[in-house]
Amino acid sequence: MNAIFVLRMLCERSIEDQQHAFLCFIDYQKAFDKVRHSQLLTILKRIGTIDGKDFRIIRHLYYEQKAAIKLTEGLTEWTDIKRGVRQGSVMSPDLFNLYSEFILKELEEVEEGIQVNGRRINNIRYADDTVLLASSEAGLQMLVNIVQISSEKFGLKSNINKTKAMVMSKQSPNEPSISITVNNIKIGQVQHFNYLGSWITTDGRCGKEIRRRINLSKRSFNSMINIFRDRQLSIQLKTRLLKCFVRPVPMYRCETWTITSKTRKNLAAAAMWFYRRILRIPWTAHQANVSVLQRMGQERKLEKHC
Numbered sequence: 001m002n003a004i005f006v007l008r009m010l011c012e013r014s015i016e017d018q019q020h021a022f023l024c025f026i027d028y029q030k031a032f033d034k035v036r037h038s039q040l041l042t043i044l045k046r047i048g049t050i051d052g053k054d055f056r057i058i059r060h061l062y063y064e065q066k067a068a069i070k071l072t073e074g075l076t077e078w079t080d081i082k083r084g085v086r087q088g089s090v091m092s093p094d095l096f097n098l099y100s101e102f103i104l105k106e107l108e109e110v111e112e113g114i115q116v117n118g119r120r121i122n123n124i125r126y127a128d129d130t131v132l133l134a135s136s137e138a139g140l141q142m143l144v145n146i147v148q149i150s151s152e153k154f155g156l157k158s159n160i161n162k163t164k165a166m167v168m169s170k171q172s173p174n175e176p177s178i179s180i181t182v183n184n185i186k187i188g189q190v191q192h193f194n195y196l197g198s199w200i201t202t203d204g205r206c207g208k209e210i211r212r213r214i215n216l217s218k219r220s221f222n223s224m225i226n227i228f229r230d231r232q233l234s235i236q237l238k239t240r241l242l243k244c245f246v247r248p249v250p251m252y253r254c255e256t257w258t259i260t261s262k263t264r265k266n267l268a269a270a271a272m273w274f275y276r277r278i279l280r281i282p283w284t285a286h287q288a289n290v291s292v293l294q295r296m297g298q299e300r301k302l303e304k305h306c
Helices: 002-016 037-049 052-062 090-101 105-109 135-152 206-222 236-244 260-278 291-294
Strands: 023-026 066-067 080-081 114-116 119-121 123-126 129-134 164-168 190-195 199-201
Touching: 002 023, 002 114, 002 123, 002 129, 002 164, 002 190, 002 199, 037 052, 037 190, 090 105, 090 135, 105 135, 114 236, 119 199, 199 206, 199 260, 206 236, 236 260, 236 291, 260 291
Parallel strands: none
Antiparallel strands: 023 129, 023 164, 066 080, 114 119, 123 129, 190 199
C-alpha cells in the first residue's frame, strides 16, 4: 500500500507542477531464484547489524546445498545449488530486500528523479517490483543503464517483455513518445500498468483503476448470483456475504485513491447495482434508491457502498 501511495502522490505532484514524470517498471527474470549465495553472505557481513550467531544460522541454511532429481530408476547425480533463496521461508523476502538494496545503492548518488521537499526520489521498490522515476527521458535512460549494469553484477537480468516505460502527463493520452532501451533493446511504452495489483495510468488519476475494480467486483458478485438470489437466505446474511466476498475486490488499496465527485458517484452506483440485484428489482422498476437502502438496512455512506 505504501509503495502504491507514494508512486501516486509523486505522479500527482509532478502533474500539478506542469511537469512530466518518466517511469520505468522493471521486471526481473526469476528474481528470487537468481540470488547468489556468496554475494548474499558478503552483503550480510557488510551490513554489520547481524550478530555472529544469526549470521552462522543463515549461512548454514544456504552453505553447500545439494539437490538431485528422483527418477523411476533412482536419483540423478547430486548438484551444488549456489543461488536462490528458500521458498516459503519467512526470511526470504528480507534477504532479497537486502540483496536488491545493494543493487540500487548507486542510485543514491545520482542527481535525477522527482524532487520533493528538496530531496530527489528516483526509485520505489517492493520486493522484486521496482519503479524508476525521472524528470526527463535522458534521466530515465541513465537510471535504467545504471540499474541494468548493477543488476547483472548481482546475477539478475531484466525481462524485456515485461519491463515497460510510461510518461505521466497532463496532456494524457497525448503524452510524448519516448524511447528507452535495455541492453540496446527498446522496451514498450504503455498508457497503464498493473503495479502491485493497482492500475497506474498516464493521467495520474484513479478513475480507470476504480472502474476496473468495480467491474471485477461485479464478476465476483455474478459468480455467487445463485446464493444472493436464494430466497431462503435473509437480507442480513446476504449483506454479510456481500461485505465478506465482494466488497474487498473494489476496495483494494482504496487508501491510495484520490476521490473525486465522479468516482464517488461510480462507487455509489456500484453499491446500488448490488443491492437491486439482491432484492430482485428489475431496471425497469422505478424505485428510489432511498427505499432500496431501507430494505437493505444500509446507509448512504461511501465506506459502506461496496
